[in-house]
Amino acid sequence: MSGRFITLEGGEGVGKSTQLRALAAALTARGAEVVATREPGGSAGAEAIRALLMEGADDRWDARSEALLFAAARADHVARTIRPALARGAWVLCDRFVDSSRAYQGGGGGITDADIMALHAFGSEGLLPDRSFLLTLSAEAAARRLARRDTAGTDRMGSKPGDYQMRLAARFAELAAAEPARWRVIDADADAETVTAAILAELDPWLR
Ligand SMILES: Nc1ncnc2c1ncn2[C@@H]1O[C@H](COP(=O)(O)OP(=O)(O)OP(=O)(O)O)[C@@H](O)[C@H]1O
Ligand SMILES: Cc1cn([C@H]2C[C@H](O)[C@@H](COP(=O)(O)O)O2)c(=O)[nH]c1=O
Numbered sequence: 002m003s004g005r006f007i008t009l010e011g012g013e014g015v016g017k018s019t020q021l022r023a024l025a026a027a028l029t030a031r032g033a034e035v036v037a038t039r040e041p042g043g044s045a046g047a048e049a050i051r052a053l054l055m056e057g058a059d060d061r062w063d064a065r066s067e068a069l070l071f072a073a074a075r076a077d078h079v080a081r082t083i084r085p086a087l088a089r090g091a092w093v094l095c096d097r098f099v100d101s102s103r104a105y106q107g108g109g110g111g112i113t114d115a116d117i118m119a120l121h122a123f124g125s126e127g128l129l130p131d132r133s134f135l136l137t138l139s140a141e142a143a144a145r146r147l148a149r150r151d152t153a154g155t156d157r158m159g160s161k162p163g164d165y166q167m168r169l170a171a172r173f174a175e176l177a178a179a180e181p182a183r184w185r186v187i188d189a190d191a192d193a194e195t196v197t198a199a200i201l202a203e204l205d206p207w208l209r
Contacts, residue, residue, distance in 0.1 A: 002033060004091045005207055006083065006128075008098040011136040012170055014147035015189045016196060017096050020136065023197040028092050031208060036086040038078070039096035041070075046077035055156045068106040068117060075099065076124030083128065099125070100133060100176055108172025131207075134200055135177045136189035140166060 007024070009017040018039075025037040041051040054062070054070055062070065075098070086093050099121045106112045121127060138146075147155075177184035185203045189196055201208075 002031070002208060004033070004087055004089075004093065005131040005204075006087055006093045006095070007204070008095045008100065008130040008133045009136060010097060010100050010104070010133055010173060011138070011189070012140075012143055012166060012173070014143040014150065015136040015138040016146070016193065017136060019193050020134075020189075020196055020200060021094050021096050023193065024094055024200060027197065027201055028094075028208075034086075034089070034091040036082065036091050036093045037096075038082055038093065040078060040098055040101065041074040043078040043083070043095070044081040046081070047074035050074035050077075064106065064110045064112055067110065068102065068112045068120065071102050071106065072117075072120035072124045075102075075121070079125040079128050095130070098130060098133070100173070103176055104169045104172040108168045108175075130183065132204070133177075133184050134203070135173050135184055135186045136196070137170075137174075137186060138189040140170070142190055 009021055011017060021037055021039075025035045028035045040047070041054055042048045050070055050073060054067065054074070083093050083095070099117070102117050102121070103114055107114050107117055118127075174186075177186050185200075187196060187199050187203075191199075
């Protein structure tokens with residue numbers, strides 16, 4: 002069972018972190034080495050950039066600066082964490098990756114997809130996941146989950162307005178539709194165990 006690079010994508014509160022933990026446990030139980038990681042973050046340098054991105058006022062960065070910071074964090078994460086793990090045969094499970102930049106800074110923030118992918122080509126040598134899961138959930142259900150989880154309030158990126166959330170959901174759907182060999186769309190409006198089973202079923206051919 003050789004390692005693969007798997008990403009979980011979608012809006013806030015759809016259950017990405019919950020599913021990442023469950024998948025990591027399931028794969029570890031099958032004897033795989035698993036590197037569970039996240040973006041922005043996942044390496045010392047990228048975690049430092051994460052603090053710049055997640056803290057402060059909504060207008061702390063303009064759209065171009067924000068896109069560059071996400072790409073710089075990703076470049077360090079890819080070079081220091083993801084590529085070494087893949088090279089030794091580990092499974093890399095990542096909570097968000099370049100598709101979040103394409104949806105948030107692209108669909109939500111107005112940066113062109115060509116510009117985001119050019120930054121990715123330079124910073125991360127264009128690395129793409131073997132499989133990306135888009136977890137879909139209605140905005141209302143996601144908001145209910147977040148209200149239960151985030152009783153202390155949201156961070157800078159989570160405080161975007163409702164129309165931004167709608168643009169990014171539409172953009173994620175477009176990305177998945179445009180590259181069906183890489184993406185699987187998973188209905189996240191079920192209990193967590195059912196969602197995990199649906200994801201594992203999609204990974205089954207790689208788990209033999
Ligand atoms: N299938 C599920 N059914 C009900 N609640 C869930 C489910 N999956 C996750 N939750 C709960 O919803 C909340 C949000 O889940 P989680 O933190 O995994 O989402 P996320 O997509 O990683 O969010 P973010 O993008 O903000 O990091 C948590 O309190 C979690 O326990
Ligand atoms: C990788 C990446 C992330 N974002 C946004 C999406 C979320 O609002 C935050 C990350 O928070 P999480 O609770 O850890 O999911 O950052 C983005 O706008 N662009 C990106 O490339």
